[in-house]
Amino acid sequence: MAKPNDRTGIWIVDDDRGVRFVLAEALRDAGMEVREFENTPSVRKALREAMPALLVTDVRMPGESGLALLEELHVQGIGPVIVMSAYTDVATTAAAYRAGAVDYLAKPFDLDQALASVQRALADVPQAEVASSASAVPANALLGESAPMREVFRLIGRIAASDLNVLVTGETGTGKELVARALHEESARRGKPFVALNTAAIPSELLESELFGHEAGAFTGATRRVAGRFEQAEGGTLFLDEIGDMPLILQTRLLRVLAGGEFYRVGGRELIRCNVRVVAATHQDLDARVMAGQFRADLKHRLDVVRIELPPLRQRRADIPLLAQHFLANAAQELKLPPKRFSKAALKAIAQRDFPGNVRELENLCRRLAVIAMGAEILPADLGKSVEAQGGDWTDALREWAGRALERNEADIHTRAREALDRVLMEAALAANEGHRQHAAAALGVGRNTLTRKLGASRARRKS
Numbered sequence: 001m002a003k004p005n006d007r008t009g010i011w012i013v014d015d016d017r018g019v020r021f022v023l024a025e026a027l028r029d030a031g032m033e034v035r036e037f038e039n040t041p042s043v044r045k046a047l048r049e050a051m052p053a054l055l056v057t058d059v060r061m062p063g064e065s066g067l068a069l070l071e072e073l074h075v076q077g078i079g080p081v082i083v084m085s086a087y088t089d090v091a092t093t094a095a096a097y098r099a100g101a102v103d104y105l106a107k108p109f110d111l112d113q114a115l116a117s118v119q120r121a122l123a124d125v126p127q128a129e130v131a132s133s134a135s136a137v138p139a140n141a142l143l144g145e146s147a148p149m150r151e152v153f154r155l156i157g158r159i160a161a162s163d164l165n166v167l168v169t170g171e172t173g174t175g176k177e178l179v180a181r182a183l184h185e186e187s188a189r190r191g192k193p194f195v196a197l198n199t200a201a202i203p204s205e206l207l208e209s210e211l212f213g214h215e216a217g218a219f220t221g222a223t224r225r226v227a228g229r230f231e232q233a234e235g236g237t238l239f240l241d242e243i244g245d246m247p248l249i250l251q252t253r254l255l256r257v258l259a260g261g262e263f264y265r266v267g268g269r270e271l272i273r274c275n276v277r278v279v280a281a282t283h284q285d286l287d288a289r290v291m292a293g294q295f296r297a298d299l300k301h302r303l304d305v306v307r308i309e310l311p312p313l314r315q316r317r318a319d320i321p322l323l324a325q326h327f328l329a330n331a332a333q334e335l336k337l338p339p340k341r342f343s344k345a346a347l348k349a350i351a352q353r354d355f356p357g358n359v360r361e362l363e364n365l366c367r368r369l370a371v372i373a374m375g376a377e378i379l380p381a382d383l384g385k386s387v388e389a390q391g392g393d394w395t396d397a398l399r400e401w402a403g404r405a406l407e408r409n410e411a412d413i414h415t416r417a418r419e420a421l422d423r424v425l426m427e428a429a430l431a432a433n434e435g436h437r438q439h440a441a442a443a444l445g446v447g448r449n450t451l452t453r454k455l456g457a458s459r460a461r462r463k464s
């Protein structure tokens with residue numbers, strides 16, 4: 001193989017002649033020397049005589065994948081490499097960064113963007129830290145193909161391996177928790193716990209012990225030592241949802257832990273060191289809360305090292321068909337119903353809807369459709385039925401459900417029914433109020449705390 005100081009030119013590897021041509025021309029126009037390759041064996045051959053200053057490679061090509069080549073070259077210390085691909089799922093982007101890529105271009109890309117990326121790579125501008133573990137990447141449930149979601153995947157892939165704190169923002173139901181999970185799964189912390197805590201769902205007087213644990217006798221009713229979420233997440237990731245609602249006094253404690261990596265359990269004297277990556281999320285405007293004195297600016301800075309903004313579903317309608325089909329198939333499987341599919345017209349009609357409750361609302365709609373649509377194909381008329389079913393006589397369905405559950409001698413029928421009732425009402429009210437909890441609570445005629453507590457309890461149960 002050639003010596004590293006012989007590096008010249010930019011090598012483009014892509015089985016698509018069109019892509020090679022357009023990119024090569026753009027780079028040549030910018031005064032760069034370019035060589036083109038249509039597969040990895042030809043690159044290997046060329047590497048016997050020369051080395052590129054920069055390699056730009058596609059991922060999926062007939063024969064060997066660009067990532068396999070990249071991994072090998074990375075081990076040998078060649079670099080930098082830019083990966084370009086139409087596959088912008090988290091698993092592929094994260095794998096590219098792990099294999100040593102300095103950037104990831106989502107196809108189709110803008111030529112100016114590609115040129116800027118090449119120039120950055122050549123100038124050796126430091127990119128995000130990358131870890132170099134090459135283990136298999138688990139399948140990820142975070143779906144999307146719209147431009148904003150591709151950007152989100154790219155960002156996740158880029159920062160997952162670092163230990164940076166991340167703030168995920170977006171309306172309710174946009175997938176903030178899924179993003180936090182993806183960050184965890186794509187990091188070296190995978191295999192260690194991922195612990196989620198909705199700070200708004202826990203009464204503030206209990207939140208401290210929930211986060212940091214307590215010793216026996218710390219307060220009335222504390223009969224034994226209990227580990228908090230920080231301890232439970234040791235070595236892994238702690239997801240703090242609705243961070244904007246955290247009481248100020250706890251913000252101060254959290255800040256201390258983040259700054260020092262140490263804490264005491266409530267009522268405890270032993271200083272506990274922790275190694276936890278914190279991913280926080282909020283649907284609120286944290287900057288506005290800082291301005292209003294409701295959120296500590298220094299804590300915001302600690303949490304907001306990297307920000308991932310999830311756009312509402314109505315701003316990424318291109319994702320709706322993909323998500324809807326996925327949820328419909330999932331619901332049918334989960335509920336043991338025969339598989340159903342959307343007619344083209346139904347899918348089109350769904351994609352035109354606004355979803356104030358975002359992906360969660362779409363998921364719920366698909367579940368209802370899986371149950372109520374008569375035929376194997378869901379038609380636009382079924383969408384209307386689904387709306388009627390929401391406002392129709394649901395007690396019939398409940399009666400039927402109760403009858404079946406009793407027949408099967410199932411346990412906790414009343415509790416489960418109440419939970420389902422709570423959940424449906426809360427989700428409906430949140431969806432109707434753009435995720436605004438106070439408005440949703442008012443619309444239901446319950447207190448805001450009741451709503452958040454029930455919401456948290458119902459989610460915790462669904463997760464367990």
Ligand SMILES: Nc1ncnc2c1ncn2[C@@H]1O[C@H](COP(=O)(O)OP(=O)(O)OP(=O)(O)O)[C@@H](O)[C@H]1O
Nearest residue numbers: 141142143144171172173174175176177178359360
């Ligand atoms: N991109 C996506 N692909 C697949 N499923 C998704 C996606 N985004 C969200 N979901 C699903 O939608 C539901 C809501 O997502 P999630 O709980 O992550 O939202 P959230 O933003 O954390 O909501 P909240 O602010 O109300 O806590 C979940 O069931 C999740 O699996």
